[in-house]
Amino acid sequence: MLVGLEHYLILSTVLFAIGLYGALSKRNAIIILMSIEIMLVAVSIALVAFSRYIVPLALTGQVFVIFIMVVAAAEAAVGLAIIIAIYRGYETIDATKINLMKW
Amino acid sequence: MPHQLLWLIFLLPLFSFIIISFVLRPFCNDKPQLGGYTTIAAIGGSFVISVFALFAVMANSGHALPVPDIEWVLIEGGVSIHLGLLVDPLTAVMLIVVTVVSLMVQIYSQGYMHGDAGYHRYFAFMSLFTASMLGLVLADNLVFMFVFWEGVGLCSYLLIGFWFHKPSAANAAKKAFIVTRLGDFGFLAGILALYFNTGTFDIAMLHELAVTGAISGTILTWVAIGVFSGAVGKSAQFPLHVWLPDAMEGPTPVSALIHAATMVAAGVFLVARTFPLFEHSMEAMTTVAIIGGFTAIFAASIGLVMTDIKRVLAYSTISQLGYMMLGLGTGGVAIGIFHLFNHAFFKALLFLGAGSVNHATGTFDMRQMGGLRKVMPWTYATFVIASLSLAGVWPLAGFWSKDEILASSLASQPILFYLALITVFMTAFYMFRAIFMTFGGEYRGGAPEAHGHPHESPPVMVVPMVILAVLAVVSGFWNVNGQFSAFMGHGAGHGPGFFAVLTHPLPLLSLVVAILGIVLAYAMYSAKWLSAERIRGMFGPIHTVLAHKYWFDELYEDVFVRKSMINGFFAGLQQFDTNVVDGTVNGVADGTIAGGRALRQIQTGQLQLYGLFIGIGILAIMLSVLFFG
Numbered sequence: 166m167l168v169g170l171e172h173y174l175i176l177s178t179v180l181f182a183i184g185l186y187g188a189l190s191k192r193n194a195i196i197i198l199m200s201i202e203i204m205l206v207a208v209s210i211a212l213v214a215f216s217r218y219i220v221p222l223a224l225t226g227q228v229f230v231i232f233i234m235v236v237a238a239a240e241a242a243v244g245l246a247i248i249i250a251i252y253r254g255y256e257t258i259d260a261t262k263i264n265l266m267k268w
Numbered sequence: 269m270p271h272q273l274l275w276l277i278f279l280l281p282l283f284s285f286i287i288i289s290f291v292l293r294p295f296c297n298d299k300p301q302l303g304g305y306t307t308i309a310a311i312g313g314s315f316v317i318s319v320f321a322l323f324a325v326m327a328n329s330g331h332a333l334p335v336p337d338i339e340w341v342l343i344e345g346g347v348s349i350h351l352g353l354l355v356d357p358l359t360a361v362m363l364i365v366v367t368v369v370s371l372m373v374q375i376y377s378q379g380y381m382h383g384d385a386g387y388h389r390y391f392a393f394m395s396l397f398t399a400s401m402l403g404l405v406l407a408d409n410l411v412f413m414f415v416f417w418e419g420v421g422l423c424s425y426l427l428i429g430f431w432f433h434k435p436s437a438a439n440a441a442k443k444a445f446i447v448t449r450l451g452d453f454g455f456l457a458g459i460l461a462l463y464f465n466t467g468t469f470d471i472a473m474l475h476e477l478a479v480t481g482a483i484s485g486t487i488l489t490w491v492a493i494g495v496f497s498g499a500v501g502k503s504a505q506f507p508l509h510v511w512l513p514d515a516m517e518g519p520t521p522v523s524a525l526i527h528a529a530t531m532v533a534a535g536v537f538l539v540a541r542t543f544p545l546f547e548h549s550m551e552a553m554t555t556v557a558i559i560g561g562f563t564a565i566f567a568a569s570i571g572l573v574m575t576d577i578k579r580v581l582a583y584s585t586i587s588q589l590g591y592m593m594l595g596l597g598t599g600g601v602a603i604g605i606f607h608l609f610n611h612a613f614f615k616a617l618l619f620l621g622a623g624s625v626n627h628a629t630g631t632f633d634m635r636q637m638g639g640l641r642k643v644m645p646w647t648y649a650t651f652v653i654a655s656l657s658l659a660g661v662w663p664l665a666g667f668w669s670k671d672e673i674l675a676s677s678l679a680s681q682p683i684l685f686y687l688a689l690i691t692v693f694m695t696a697f698y699m700f701r702a703i704f705m706t707f708g709g710e711y712r713g714g715a716p717e718a719h720g721h722p723h724e725s726p727p728v729m730v731v732p733m734v735i736l737a738v739l740a741v742v743s744g745f746w747n748v749n750g751q752f753s754a755f756m757g758h759g760a761g762h763g764p765g766f767f768a769v770l771t772h773p774l775p776l777l778s779l780v781v782a783i784l785g786i787v788l789a790y791a792m793y794s795a796k797w798l799s800a801e802r803i804r805g806m807f808g809p810i811h812t813v814l815a816h817k818y819w820f821d822e823l824y825e826d827v828f829v830r831k832s833m834i835n836g837f838f839a840g841l842q843q844f845d846t847n848v849v850d851g852t853v854n855g856v857a858d859g860t861i862a863g864g865r866a867l868r869q870i871q872t873g874q875l876q877l878y879g880l881f882i883g884i885g886i887l888a889i890m891l892s893v894l895f896f897g
Contacts, residue, residue: 185883189876197876264873 173214180207194251194258198244205237271335274321274353277314277363278402284310285395293388303391304378311371311398318363325360326755332356332472337408354408354471357756358540361605362405365612366530368739370398372732373525376620379729380521380627390430390519397423401530405537409469410459413541417455417498420531421448427526428518440514447511451501455538458494461487471541478544492545492552495538496559503535503589506563510820512586516578516632520623523578528585528619529612536592536608540601553597554681560593561677561684566818568694572701573814576632577622580702584658585615587691591673594684599676602756607669609752610743614654614666617736621651624729625706628722634702639711643722646730648707650737655703657740659696659782662775663766665744671775672747678774692778696785704793 180203187200209230216226252258288303296302324333337352353359374394381390400419407413422445429441463469465487466477478488499505504512515527526532539546539556546552564587571583588611596604624647625640626632641648657664660671670692678685711722724730746752748766791797804811816822 189879189883260876261874263875266871267873268868268871 170214170218173210173218177207177211177214180204180210192259192261194248194260195245197260198241198248201244202237202241205233209233271333271355273317274333274335274355274406277317277321277367278399278406280310280313281307281395281399281402285392285399288388288392288395293392297388300387301378303388304374307391307395307398308371308374308378310395311367311374314363314398314402315367315371318360318367321355322360322364325355325357332359335408340412349411349469350409351412352408353406355406358537358601358605359405361609361756362533362537363402365533365609366398366401366405369529369612369616369736370394370401370525372736373521373616373620376524376623376729376732377519377521379726380623381519386430390427393423393426393430394522394525397427397526397531401534404534408471410462410471410474411469413471413538414456414459417452417502417534417538420526420534421445421452421502424448424515424526424531427522428515430518430522434517437517440511440517444511444515447508448501451498451508453497454494455498455501458491458498461494462491465491474542475544478548481548484548488545489549489551492542492549493555495542495545496552496556499535499538499593500559501535502538503532503593504586505535505559505590505593506566507820509563509567509586510824513579513582513817516576516582520578520619520626523582524616524619524623527582528615532585532589533592533608533612536589536596536604539593539596540605543596543601546596555597556593557597557677557681557684560590560595560597561681561687562590563587564590564594565687565691565694566590568691568698570814570817571698572694573811574698575635577625577634577637577702577706578619578632580634580698581615581618581622584618584695584699587695588615588658591670591688591691594677594688595669595673598680598684599672602753603669603672603676605756606747606752607673609746610657610665610669610740613736613743614657614740617650617654617733617740618658620729620733620736621647621654624725624733627725627729634705636712637706638709639707640722641707644707644724646724646734650733651707652703653737654740655699657744659699659786660692660778661696661782661786662779663744665740665742667775667779668744668747671778674778675774689778689781693781693785696782697789700786700789701793704789708794 184200184203184205184207187203188197191197191200212226212229212233214226216224216229248258251263255263284306287306292299292302292306321333333355335353335355337350339348340351341347341349374391377390377394381387384390397420400416400423404413404416404420407416425441425445428444429438431437432441459469462474466474468474468477501508512527512532516523518526546556567583567586567590571580571587574580574583588607592604592607592611594604595607622632624644625637628640628644628647629637631637653664657666660667674685674688674692677688792800792803813819
């Protein structure tokens with residue numbers, strides 16, 4: 166069978182859902198970071214798929230994905246630094262335990 | 269005399285008040301007599317101008333003098349209130365009454381109030397009172413008059429409560445003000461109703477409108493009753509009579525001026541001033557006559573048993589004011605005002621005499637006096653002359669005016685005539701009972717803390733009394749041949765004639781009744797042919813009712829004020845305030861706090877929950893865009 170745009174979009178959606186689920190329900194902060202990375206990847210796949218199937222010669226989506234990967238890398242670095250700082254203060258990286266803003 | 273000078277009649281005492289309050293009292297406190305001199309000079313000036321005014325009105329054949337006026341309030345849409353003076357015969361007569369009595373009282377006060385710490389304050393308030401009273405008499409529109417009406421009420425409060433550290437005086441002052449306020453409420457309602465129906469406050473215009481019938485029927489009756497209720501309050505008629513006997517707590521010259529001759533006469537003056545309103549409403553005239561006649565006999569009955577000389581005079585004043593109202597209600601302005609004219613002089617004199625007696629003995633209780641005729645001949649003589657005039661003995665002043673009232677009441681309301689005739693007997697009786705208890709017999713010691721033997725008062729007190737006594741004799745002669753009635757615009761001037769008492773039955777009857785009263789008083793209190801104690805024993809229950817003043821004070825204070833108002837209505841209002849009003853305000857606050865407490869549960873501090881809400885929000889937006897475009 167011929168692989169069409171819809172197959173890539175379904176893949177992207179499923180990946181995004183998996184990432185969203187992980188970001189909202191996992192307790193370990195590093196797992197949350199990984200889930201956010203999964204969401205970013207899902208979006209990248211969608212962007213490239215749209216670009217390849219609609220305007221194949223413009224390469225717009227592909228260039229955008231390069232930018233996304235840069236940002237994802239920087240964000241992962243900063244996120245890990247924050248997690249380390251939190252660990253130093255609270256002895257834990259359980260997201261449910263960090264609730265200073267509770268009323 | 270240029271007519272602008274008429275403004276000075278009430279401005280001079282007003283300036284006197286200002287000078288005493290702001291210059292003399294702060295800076296010349298060591299020379300108190302200056303306050304007295306200032307007041308006397310101001311009122312003397314007013315008196316002179318008033319005499320000129322009287323002659324000017326007479327020369328103008330009884331029509332009002334033209335006086336320039338000023339525009340005071342002008343509101344877009346037509347409300348315009350002028351400040352002007354109305355100087356007609358009624359005004360001229362009242363001006364004479366007020367200025368003469370006030371002048372005599374001020375001169376007398378210099379002696380009576382000598383050494384009092386509040387000397388300046390006293391004369392300041394006396395000046396203010398005289399200014400207000402003169403302004404009331406001169407005012408040409410009802411709003412202007414109402415301002416001064418309240419002014420005299422204020423000064424009455426200030427002067428009754430002059431010795432305010434005495435609780436009884438402070439309470440009496442409050443009582444006077446509050447009771448007259450009840451009447452003033454009706455007066456104000458009457459003024460406003462009149463304005464809404466006629467569009468004017470001006471008295472001359474209202475006269476015309478009433479005469480031509482522009483206001484008529486039930487509206488006119490209600491307006492007249494409203495105005496009359498103000499008069500009932502100020503003139504201490506039944507049922508608002510309760511404040512006047514208590515007002516005797518003030519200094520005696522205050523009682524002489526305010527509560528005998530002038531302020532209480534303001535009610536009578538008001539009815540006279542707005543008389544066309546009453547003339548054209550039969551119900552209003554009847555109301556005035558009935559209340560007047562009833563008050564006359566009611567108050568006289570209480571005066572029969574009083575032991576405090578000022579209380580006797582207070583009830584006598586209420587009774588005589590009832591006579592004036594009776595005269596107005598049955599016969600017209602001239603008759604009522606003529607009695608006011610005469611009454612002012614002899615009643616003021618009686619009060620000054622009572623003050624003189626108090627000055628000598630230190631008490632007002634007649635049971636502690638006696639035998640004073642030997643040591644106070646001038647006081648005794650003037651007091652007797654005034655009493656004879658009050659009792660209506662020919663040919664003194666009171667006889668002429670009382671006779672007119674009896675004649676007109678016989679013609680209009682025969683029942684009231686009989687009540688009035690009985691009152692003549694009672695009046696003569698209680699006055700001479702007072703005379704025999706105070707001046708007759710032997711001295712019973714005076715006040716327990718009195719020093720030494722009583723003696724005659726100084727000339728500064730006696731001379732005004734003598735002048736008033738002369739007036740008490742001659743003031744009635746103005747109407748012997750009807751000149752007073754003619755001057756006031758009633759009839760062609762035919763009076764009873766000097767010796768009418770010998771030829772007409774009615775004057776003779778009233779004279780005989782008065783003399784019978786005097787004889788009975790003589791029998792009971794002087795010659796002791798009848799024993800006062802035994803008669804009191806025979807009429808025990810009646811005496812108790814009278815001595816308790818028909819329990820009206822208790823009715824008003826205990827039943828109305830305490831039980832109905834304070835514990836009933838006011839307590840209910842307080843419950844409403846605490847529970848409903850405060851409850852609402854507190855309830856809103858409590859509700860807000862509870863709402864906040866419920867809503868803050870959302871803030872768990874957990875990031876993932878916030879993320880979940882963001883996700884739900886995005887989903888909602890997507891769905892709404894999908895379905896609703």
